[in-house]
Amino acid sequence: MAHRHEVIVVGAGGAGLATALYAAREGADVAVVTKLYPTRSHTGAAQGGIGAALGNVEEDHWEWHMFDTVKGGDYLTDQDAAEVFAKEVIEAVLELEHMGLPFDRLPNGKIAQRRFGGHTKDWGKAPVHRAAHAADRTGHMILQTLYQQCVKHNITFYNEFHVTDVLIEDGVAKGLVAYELATGELHLFQAKAIVIASGGFGRIYKVTSNAYTLTGDLQAILYRKGLPLEDMEFYQFHPTGLYPLGILLTEGARGEGGILRNALGERFMERYAPTIKDLAPRDMVSRAMYLEVREGRGVGPKKDHVLLDLTHLPPEVIEKKLPDITEFSRIYLGVDPLKEPVPVMPTAHYAMGGIPTTLWGQVIKDEKGTVVPGLYAAGEAACVSLHGANRLGTNSLGDLVVFGRRAGIHAARFAKDADYHELTEEHLGESRERIERIKNSTGKEKVAALRAELQQTMMDHASVFRTGELLAKQVEILKELMDRYRLISIDDKGDAYNTELVEALELGYLLEVSEALVHSALNRTESRGAHAREDYPERDDQNWLKHTLAYKVADGKVAFRYKPVVLGRFEPKARTY
């Protein structure tokens, strides 16, 4: 079946829905292709807040937010992106409120705000109340509100359609191929502009806060086609994943006054970030937790985690402002946060790197900023680069509305002056062949077993701390896993809801993005933000104040090019808190 829409958005999370909404408001005919139902995307799992210098609780300025974002990103953040972001996120939050988003309120009726890691006043002097929130389900509210608006605007949704190919010819984006889960049918989508907003890929790791469905599909598809992925070595671990599952416990818990403690009961963050302690940025807190465990001060029979202590907070603060995470720890651990501290460990959480774009979401293919006409990306799938080497908490929700909106507006305007491109059944060929190969294979390898090996080895060799030796080992392991991936076979040969086939396709994507990540990490011989190399412990601005662009040459072979960081207002300085 063939379809045609002026703007087609891939993904129905916050970025996808924001893009679709703003493109529709520009007058474009918009459709969204999503492998889930819209309200089931992972934006719904974001808990703590969306940071914006509204100044509702105390004095705040967008310049402070910009500074925090740049410093938090260990100066790899592009400062033009941070400036646009810190200004526009204020307007974006107010627009969400106008759309009906149910933010928590202050007694004077304004949007309530709380503290969050790395967000400060007076250029780092003390934590600031910047995170606008709706209990601890802010992402859920953003997702619901944006979807509600899409319903209002009659935007077309293709639910449970799994994109298998992005058609790029003569350097121009022309359309998509998608596999309809209900029927097994391949569909051809003709578009004037395509926006990739398909989210992250935390499922490359064993312990992750990410949904099962976050498998980096579109990043991998573009990477296979020879487009670059930017700054893939920077992968964020969130400090407080519920032990041992990795389910997220919001940083808002520490924003409300929660404290991390080791086996001795010490508030260990005092040693690592004396000024803002438990509200240091995530990369620093995650490393501090690992170091505590490594030095024998971990908690539990395996001494492999630490504790998040909320017991000193008033019970009503916990019940009212953190209801969901309270429920998570009661259900999954039988631990009541009102009475006892909650076991936590760092959990794979967010890709700072992804598809490189301009400030308007246009996908670029090289270090000179050459755009691919008609192709856009926004949200976690993209790298604009706002988050640099480490994203501050709440800046993901801000990112997806600010840059989703920009991508939507630009894509709609681009589409107005563009023509549709000719597409034929032949364009389905590559996808069809890939699917048939998996379905007809009689190989002995199983998807679940290979995926488990990938996730465990990525955890062991390419997570919070890295060394050249471990990364080189992972390069070899990935090569072997890719060879074995060719020999996978599946039980389900049917057409209707073949979820096993989808998992097989997703495993292929996980392997590709892992390859880009591991090679980029091995290549970057310094420590910066979330990329901590024990063999190169210092930040090296002389050689590495630049963005990585990783290009796939062949399986196991990656080429690199570099893009300068956009500097400006803030000179790179040592990063202390």
Place this chain on the structure above:
Amino acid sequence: MQVTLRILRFDPAKHERPTWQTYKVEAEPWDRVLDLLHKVKWDQDGTLAFRKSCGHGICGSDAMLINGRNRLACKTLVKDLGNVITVEPIRGLPVEKDLIVDMEPFFAAYRAVKPYLINDEPPPARERLQSPEERERFDHGTKCILCASCTTSCPVFWVNGAYLGPAAIVQAHRFIFDSRDRGKRERFKALGSGSGVWRCRTAYNCTEACPREIPVTQLIEEVKRAILLDRF
């Protein structure tokens, strides 16, 4: 411990009607039912089809009938069920394959109540003000994850698929009682119609089924009252 998992299977290409299939799996008491389904799918039988995404009760993908009650597979632990566990698709929506149902009738009802803020007054330069009490008034409904557990546990919905169902009414409630909204009369058209709130027989199944502990029946009653009071 070993758990016996009885799953109602249906593949339109193979079966005339759903049939039970039994699997034995090793499980820990703190395993989620979702973990057990994965053990079956990944180690024993890849053809088993079910939906899942977040895995911790936030996305609403894996609502199913577990030991006779609507629950989320990712939020239900083995320790609370014992060692024989039955799993079936939620009721009242067409079964597409195994535990996967067609959600479109459910979302059609959702759309029918105009589930978005209606307010044509030009917005102020800053946020619209709302007191914490006004915000609290509709808090329950904002927790809804559209998993369909409530609607598909409702006996009225089982016999009358045209009934809007609890989830759609909860969505309407969320806006009717939002101090910023001006669209309640538009919503009352669908809600007060023959397939609207008056179909509710107050069976409380929906409230019991809600994995987010929303007092669904209470909210439905509040919507009924709002419609009645609006007539005077």
